[in-house]
Amino acid sequence: MTVTVRFAQSADKQQFLDRWELYNQFYKRTVPADVTEEQWRRFLDPSSPVYCAVAVDSDKEDGANVIGFVTWLPHIYTGSIEDVVYLHDLWSDEAQRNVGTGRKLMEFVYADSKAKGIKRVYWHTQHFNHRAQLLYTKVGTKTDFVQYSHDV
Ligand SMILES: CC(C)(COP(=O)(O)OP(=O)(O)OC[C@H]1O[C@@H](n2cnc3c(N)ncnc32)[C@H](O)[C@@H]1OP(=O)(O)O)[C@@H](O)C(=O)NCCC(=O)NCCS
Numbered sequence: 579m580t581v582t583v584r585f586a587q588s589a590d591k592q593q594f595l596d597r598w599e600l601y602n603q604f605y606k607r608t609v610p611a612d613v614t615e616e617q618w619r620r621f622l623d624p625s626s627p628v629y630c631a632v633a634v635d636s637d638k639e640d641g642a643n644v645i646g647f648v649t650w651l652p653h654i655y656t657g658s659i660e661d662v663v664y665l666h667d668l669w670s671d672e673a674q675r676n677v678g679t680g681r682k683l684m685e686f687v688y689a690d691s692k693a694k695g696i697k698r699v700y701w702h703t704q705h706f707n708h709r710a711q712l713l714y715t716k717v718g719t720k721t722d723f724v725q726y727s728h729d730v
Contacts, residue, residue, distance in 0.1 A: 579635050581645065581679050583686040585635055586630040590683035593644035594618065594632065601647075601669040616647075627652055631686050633670065633679045646670035648683040652696055663691045668710070678684050 587600075588593060593660040595614065601611050621630035632648035648668050655695040665687050684699075691699050702725055703710045714720070 579674070579677065580637055581633050581635055581682055583631050583633050584680050586632050586647065587595065588622055589641075590632050590644055590693075591618060593641070594630070594647055597647055597669050597671070600672075601667060604669075615653045621649065629690065631683065631690075633683055635674070643673050646679045646683055648687055650691075650699070652694060655698075658697070661694070661696050663687065663696050663699040664689070665699055668701075668707075675709075680710075681717060684713075684717050711712070 598609075598614060617628075618630075620628050626717050628651040630647060630648065633643045635645050636643065636644045638645075649666045650663050651666060652663050655662040665684065668680060668683060670683070687699055690695075691697075693715045699718075700721075701714075703714065721728040
């Protein structure tokens with residue numbers, strides 16, 4: 579298995595959508611089709627500051643080779659001139675976990691952020707997502723912050 583990570587392309591749409599659906603099931607959430615469609619449009623729109631990369635297993639045939647994805651977005655941060663990056667979504671196919679795909683996806687975001695002059699990438703996870711944290715403790719530093727939200 580040879581895994582590389584690259585920016586998502588329009589031809590990846592169906593493979594992305596299949597994984598997006600699994601990711602939504604993992605989070606026990608329903609994302610309406612029009613919302614998904616709009617996210618995908620934004621990922622491919624260079625003027626939209628949200629990005630998507632896919633992990634590709636080049637030992638598989640084109641059209642059946644996407645095995646994971648990551649999305650991220652730079653935003654203004656009041657503590658620095660430079661933006662920071664929020665790493666939003668991360669998925670690696672269940673059958674192929676623990677072989678480095680998740681790490682490669684995160685490292686792609688780090689490299690892209692660095693190329694954009696950004697110095698920090700941050701993300702959240704659920705406190706009980708121990709599987710993800712096995713990776714995160716190796717590629718990041720746990721902070722003291724907890725998250726609150728309020729629907730308006
Ligand atoms: C979280 C997720 C993306 C990780 O993907 P992955 O492809 O398995 O990740 P990797 O193989 O790159 O990394 C796994 C790391 O965990 C470590 N790990 C796995 N099991 C471990 C264990 N039992 N003990 C110690 N470390 C362990 C591996 O050693 C590896 O670290 P390494 O790169 O230093 O070798 C994947 O599990 C996933 O998609 N989960 C469902 C969705 C999800 O939780 N997304 C994140 C939401 S915040």
